[in-house]
Amino acid sequence: MSATDLSTVDTVRQSFVQLWGTLGPFWGVSPTTARIYGWLLSRPEGADATEIMEALGMSRGAVSMACRDLRDWRLLHFEHNSGSRRVVYRPETDLEKVTRRVVEIRKRREWDPIRDYLKEWIPQLEADPSPEATVFMERLKAIEALVVMADTMAETFLKGGAVGNLGLKLLVGAANNLPAVMEKTGR
């Protein structure tokens, strides 16, 4: 293997980072930001800004901005070691926390405003007897039903009831055709 060959880990890491970057926008995260989080996930330890910028070929400023975004989403912890100004960026690896956080933020940004507006609009249209207003109102009510449902599901999930660790493990077990289900349910 020559010096420029990549190890298995590096090859997988490269693909993983690229996929993560592609998918980021679907989650409301920029490609760069997503790539940094993906890269950090692929490493056993945290890293500092210099390592990240070298590994991913981006500027120091970009790394700083992206890491701040990630911290806002609570996907990244900043660690200060005494004796140095250096910040170690460590990714949140508890995916249940991560998912919870993403659901929480998206709910607040996307669903809650719809709900608030609907609360205003529906009564206004109710006061207008024209057929046009009636049809419009019916549609808004259908949307409200959907939003309420999504809200309820999100709340249930956020309260921790829906998807515990056990649930996750059971599902993975099932997916892998391993006897995890029997093990976990008391043999």
Add this chain to the structure above:
Amino acid sequence: MSATDLSTVDTVRQSFVQLWGTLGPFWGVSPTTARIYGWLLSRPEGADATEIMEALGMSRGAVSMACRDLRDWRLLHFEHNSGSRRVVYRPETDLEKVTRRVVEIRKRREWDPIRDYLKEWIPQLEADPSPEATVFMERLKAIEALVVMADTMAETFLKGGAVGNLGLKLLVGAANNLPAVMEKTGR
């Protein structure tokens, strides 16, 4: 009321269209496209390209492109009336269908590729005994667990089991503090 005053319906419509446009990008739809769908939802009947472009102040081309996008998502039906070249764009108003469709497309675009890659990557890392590979692999397995869970939920939903009409009505009833839950559960 002067000639330039907006009726209640028009005022609400205007706000609704604007909100829809703002939220569109969160769903992977451009603001313009989302505005057209919102505007159509607010009207009792379908509309042709000219009406849309005048109502929303966009070019004919933009309307045509956006409507094609919407049709690809199956959010819009194209209706050809005999005796005219005119196309009437009619929005899909069954929100259950719409939601199903959105879940289906997003699952295919976002989750399925992750799953496929993980199936490749995990065995590769399994073959590498280094601690770095092991940590990375553990993380990929955690992601897999999550994806499998999301997949299962999406499938359940798409199969129609999870959220039927009754579920919707019960939830809306509960949200409105109406006795719908008790009625429907037979008490």
Add this chain to the structure above:
DNA sequence: TACAATTTTCAAAAAAGATTGAAGGTTCAA
């Protein structure tokens, strides 16, 4: 305090994405 080692900021550049409008198609009715 001054200095060195970092990170953070932000205006400007680049990239990505959306929109336009003129040219080109298609369909209909006569």
Add this chain to the structure above:
DNA sequence: TTGAACCTTCAATCTTTTTTGAAAATTGTA
């Protein structure tokens, strides 16, 4: 066929978002 009425396309333009990089700010040590 033909012309009128519409819809569709796509290269050019405009807009928005993302990224950069150099200057400013911050922190730790002596």
